[in-house]
Amino acid sequence: MRIATWNVNSIRARLPNLLEWLGSFSPDALLLQETKCQDDDFPLFEIEAAGYRAAIHGQKSYNGVAILSKRPATEIMRRLPGDDGDEQARYIEATVDGLRLASLYLPNGNPAPGDKYDYKLGWMKRLMAHAEALLDSERPVILGGDYNVCPTDDDVYDPAGWQDDALCRPESRALFRRLLNLGLTEAFRALHAEAGRYSFWDYQAGAWQRDQGLRIDHLLLSPQAADRLVACDIDKAPRGRDKASDHTPVWVEIT
Numbered sequence: 001m002r003i004a005t006w007n008v009n010s011i012r013a014r015l016p017n018l019l020e021w022l023g024s025f026s027p028d029a030l031l032l033q034e035t036k037c038q039d040d041d042f043p044l045f046e047i048e049a050a051g052y053r054a055a056i057h058g059q060k061s062y063n064g065v066a067i068l069s070k071r072p073a074t075e076i077m078r079r080l081p082g083d084d085g086d087e088q089a090r091y092i093e094a095t096v097d098g099l100r101l102a103s104l105y106l107p108n109g110n111p112a113p114g115d116k117y118d119y120k121l122g123w124m125k126r127l128m129a130h131a132e133a134l135l136d137s138e139r140p141v142i143l144g145g146d147y148n149v150c151p152t153d154d155d156v157y158d159p160a161g162w163q164d165d166a167l168c169r170p171e172s173r174a175l176f177r178r179l180l181n182l183g184l185t186e187a188f189r190a191l192h193a194e195a196g197r198y199s200f201w202d203y204q205a206g207a208w209q210r211d212q213g214l215r216i217d218h219l220l221l222s223p224q225a226a227d228r229l230v231a232c233d234i235d236k237a238p239r240g241r242d243k244a245s246d247h248t249p250v251w252v253e254i255t
Helices: 015-025 044-049 115-136 170-181 187-191
Strands: 002-007 029-033 053-057 065-069 074-078 091-096 099-105 141-146 217-221 229-234 250-254
Touching (some): 002 099, 115 141, 115 170, 187 229, 187 250
Parallel strands (some): 002 029, 099 141
Antiparallel strands (some): 002 250, 029 065, 053 065, 229 250
8 A cells, every 4th residue: 555645735726736646656545734725625526536535624725634545534533632622624534444544734833932833832742642542552553744843954954044943943853753752653764864855845945946855744653554664755756847836745655
């Protein structure tokens, strides 16, 4: 099985690119972030015509997550537990072919310090608590998405210039390490030790052309999924297309 994660930065704006990639790469499941549309406006007809079903959790103009899958998704859960007052559409979880999959869009957190950064750190702590419960279930689990965290200096093109950004601040990185230390495997780094591999390039200042990127899109695997890990990589091709998202897909293959 191949499972991918992709922050599409508006599914309606990127729909031709998304459909082209689904047709060429043909993942068994795709975890989407920043769909930026309400559920009624999600392009279900086009997605189903491409051979995929969709579990969606959206809101108007902002955020929004989804799980596309060739096989039916069951046990669908929308919203990250731990704060009933949080209305932001940042988390969806479902079971596909025996795998428990989650698509998450972790808050950016800028400017930091500040209320937005406090929300980011609180969200990460809620994710840790939920991840512990998922690990206790001893099911194969994949938590994929835009984590808005560069785990180390190897994951950012200019570490000194980004050290005070919410994506690279020590508190963000420490919580990400704590998440991994629960027993999760970060699939890409488990198979690739090299620095300078990125999944996001800003639209400004020629970041894509200069390869000035960040690696903030991750796939975290429970031990039961990590034992089946075959491959993981970043597909840069979609970032170079016209009207591209500023993120590109990251994929994992498991037996």
